[in-house]
Amino acid sequence: MPDDFSSIDARAINTIRFLAVDAVQKAQSGHPGMPMGAAAMAYVLWTRHLRHAPSDPSWPNRDRFVLSAGHGSMLLYALLHLTGYDLSLDDIKQFRQWGSRTPGHPEAHLTPGVETTTGPLGQGFGNGVGMAIAERYLAAHVNTNAFAPVEHFTYGIVSDGDLMEGIASEAASLAGHLGLGKLIYLYDDNNISIDGSTDLAFTEDVAQRFAAYGWHVQTVADGNDLDAVDAAIRQAKAVTDRPSILCVKTHIGYGSPNQQDTAAAHGSPLGDEEVQRTKAALGWPTDRTFWVPDDVREHMDATATGQARRDDWDALMDAYAEAHPEKATTFRHWMDGTLPDDLADHLPSFEAGSKLATRAASGQTLDALGPVVGGHLVGGSADLTGSNKTDIEGRADHQANTPGGSYFRFGVREHAMAAAANGMALHGGLRPYVGTFLIFSDYLRPSLRLSGLMEQPVTYVFTHDSIGLGEDGPTHQPIEHLMALRAIPNVTVIRPADAAETAQAWMAALHRTDGPTALILTRQGVPTFDRAQHGSAEGLHRGAYILSDDDGTPDVVLMGSGSEVQHALSAAQTLRAEDGLAVRVVSMPSWELFEAQPEDYRTSVLPPAVTRRVSIEAGVTQGWSRYVGDAGTAIGIDRFGASAPGDEVMAHYGITAEHVVEAVRAL
Template identity: 70%
Template sequence: MPRETLHATDLETKAINTIRFLSADAVEAAQSGHPGAPMGLAPVAYTLWTRHLRHSPEHPGWPNRDRFVLSAGHASMLLYSLLHLSGYDLSLDEIKHFRQWGSKTPGHPEAHLTSGVETTTGPLGQGFANGVGMAFAERLLADEFNTPDHPVVDHYTYALCSDGDLMEGISQEAASLAGHHDLGKLVYLYDDNEITIDGDTDLTFTEDVAGRFEAYDWHVSRVDDANDLDAVDAAIEEAKAVTDQPSLIVVKSHIGYGSPNKQDTAAAHGAPLGEEEVRLTKDALGWPTDETFHVPEGVYDHVQQAVSDGAEQKAAWDDLMEDYEEAHPERAAEYRRWLHREPGEGWEAAVPTFDPDESLATRKASGLTLNELAPEVGYLIGGSADLTGSNKTDVPGRSDFQPDNPGGRYFRFGVREHAMAGAMNGMALHGGIQPYGGTFLIFSDYLRPSLRLSALMEQPVVYVFTHDSIGIGEDGPTHQPVEHLMALRAIPNLTLLRPADANETAEAWKVAVQNTEGPTALALTRQTLPVFDREEVTPARGVGRGAYVLRPTEGTPDVLLIGSGSEVQHALAAARTLADDGIEAQVVSMPSWELFDDQSETYQHKVLPPEVTARVSIEAGVTQGWERYVGPDGACIGVDRFGASAPGEVVMEKYGITAEHVAEQARQLVA
């Protein structure tokens, strides 16, 4: 077994081995987890946290702290050990209850659960992209608010990433984007231990990683021995001095370091070492073998220097902010509003209304709304994945965020949907920005893992999904989403809105801005839709309640017609046809299942009277799920197969998404 020399004091060696064995003991107690990476990376993480990372355990949300991302989230015990020893609100009992019900030490780090965890990681590559988004946010906010005498936004983003992270496509998308933007305050340490779950990386991963990142225009350096603290320290210092490139430090480490039989093997990766192997490892590294979760005398005092250091750094920033507020009161107040995502007074008045004599696609209505809304909600910043003209996500007067224009407020993410979403999560997690990003609804599949994490972390990211149905026509089934609305509705904490006309679209943007407890997805049409005559029907503010009566009846209706998005127009037309037959149809626009399900039973029964069992749902997507609203006696009109290439109105007609078909279904139900 290779044995490297620790370039460290005895106390540093004790602290590093404490991290190793807290990790090994916790995994052993849980009989589940990944001990190898924490044992190999302990010296690297220790060096970063004690010599470079500016953070305050007593004030984990301090806005100008450095961000630390454990992209290799399976190494969670490394982070938990650091948080515990540094003085964060994470007790030794929590370490002992690793991966247990109700603990703050889940199997992979969760940002909304554990103090000091910046982002939820584990799905490999996500943390890599999150860090890029954090660096975006730091640069943009610094340009927006800093003055020469008041650098109130000035910090680094660090990450530890693994072989697995760098295999994932999202990391490659994000690395390319970071290199283009010259993100000099982004420093990543790559754990080059040459082991994955299946065995040696040579099985699948023989590329020149350093060469790839150099091609991405990253600054790349190497540390040959993860245990050489001075070399790690010097590499981080070198990276920080490079201001016009992100940095990757390739660190050679030994997974399961110290284990006589499992070091440098896949056996140390994703399973407990075993009681006997833990004992042998402790013996090999001079650690007490007769106790678990051992923290030697002096280690707490040593590592918890972060508490006093962080308090001093936070206090200095507080003083700087006080001076800033005195010198630039309006700018400082705006910075505070951005940090808390508080829109300016009267912002809702900026949201436009549209006349019923207009006809326009909801994607266009979204763009027009965003044009008026964004200047009033300055922190609402985003872009598109190379579909700006189609998504209508640009804002007049906003320039592009580019290396030579760090104050630009429009992001061109390129054809990188997954990295866009991962970076948006990082921007939201950083604070001070509510990001939005556009692509076609069909490509929500490309970014779904990041969107799912937006929801898991309860981050207020806005997804602008256009071209939302078979109505896009000629592009054909590859670009026509049919299952995607239902797939998005299956994600907890995600609010999906599919507005039926321009005014509902404007209201949907209001919902998105005010939704601070999770992501919002807007599903918008390419095709032109009529703007409903609001003198005859209920105003669009019912969007905020998820569903509302768009066309009421004088008495109890004979049938309910329930639609979303572009199909609501067909429900209205069908209701007028049915009226000629003496059938009273109440039309319900239901842009959001999630919002409607949150309403009181009284309101739900007002919109969908329980005594009316004749019900028809209309949505140009799979019908699965609509039975919850139409019940056993109702009918679902939708698209339970892939689309076809033809003009949009032809495809809709061939698939039965028409007023005539809706009316016929209603007649059959009330016959």
């Protein structure tokens, strides 16, 4: 490719490069090298293949583009600006500044056209797998022989760093198994990471690795060879039974006389002098910054073509709705995330006094609600289906030969499972849930954190929630995990106390649209409370509610979550009978829901004047001081567990009604 003004292609590619260079230089912060090296292949993808509508970034049938190498964000911002998205040159000039729409790493829904929040390497790779799954699943349910409302590709640019991360290995293995033929990744193979040459730590044969995963693999020897990149993408699009990866050789910091192919270009501005040298080397005016030639702007503007594609799709949808009104209504509801108005009427009922693990109650609730919610409620487990109770009766598995199956066997791939769920939710049309043991929330925590950051309504089913799981021992007994999840902003953690609360927890999760929900469920059976005596489980939606009370102001408040609420109720009976105390018992399944309530409600549940308070929860006590105060006591476990039957472990560590009574008397 010539590096001068003889070709509109070269001028456009250099425009992309120098928008990135100038933005990083102005910010005195950022990553110029990746955009400089990958500009050519990104240009080919965006101008010759990507079907999108800049005037409507949420068009359902657009191709998805994931910049998994999110540190190269200026590459994406330059492409969005030049192709006509609502991202101005002034926005580009405010790169990495307070309040700008061009943050250091791309953030979904902050910048028009950004499909997912990337930067933590490997996450975008997993998100793209989820997007491709969503496209294929929706197509299987919505498309007909004559109409294809859902028919698009998921593209991405991935880096050496992405492929080093374990999440990428998990996601690539899953994608190959599922045969996701509309997933195409361009691997920016530039041999440089922050520490220097990738030879320091990354010498595997990437092409052979992905071939072993079941991917279609191609190698492009020169990332600046536009026709070669174009031909490889076309070939990848023709392969419909496997995901594709194009190993494209590029030069980080391309054009920089002193920093090309060096780690120096990765994460620091080039410097004023080197910027001048680079512009001169590539035939770019050295006296201009943030320059977009008029013919480049006209050449790359995709607004008209995108709107034409959108108009054609709208016409197709009108004809589709006339020919298949029920399918069209279903598709619209799925894309809107519409839930039935009478969903609560279909909740299962549970016999008072019966003993049932909340994971089992969760499974029964899914069986009851799944057919009512419909096919856009999809989910699966990381090889723990029987333990997590996440399958819905009568539903088929999602496999390469059954793309309409709504139950996912993610295998032992917790991290990729959560990233793929984010991708499904970001795609639109699906409401995903995923399951594993609570102890393994550590394995997927970065993806869960991004669920919160991106405000994606993914439901996480975490079972085996405490030392109560018993014999598997301390390696499988979560201690700090509840509090660790509560520490993540915008994640709603719900630990129901019995079967009825579990059903309401699912209602809360399904109605949440602005972030993820973590359901924390027991392996062991817990008693189902008599709701005629203890009030409606709908109190769960307020985060905490009074489960048992005496007349007048209480002498002591007992509070807890999950399987420990039963001990609070039992302790209250003893304290009333033997000590003559007025006792209030509060079920506190969700701190987040409780903190969202008006102050007058919160103080009505936990009266400030009552300072004798005891909490009980089979996890670390850290954090409970906010509710028990300086004068109260938090009963919990601040050490690792042990291997023994669950009841014995609980008793040994003081998670009993007797211990609650002793704590109150000590106060």
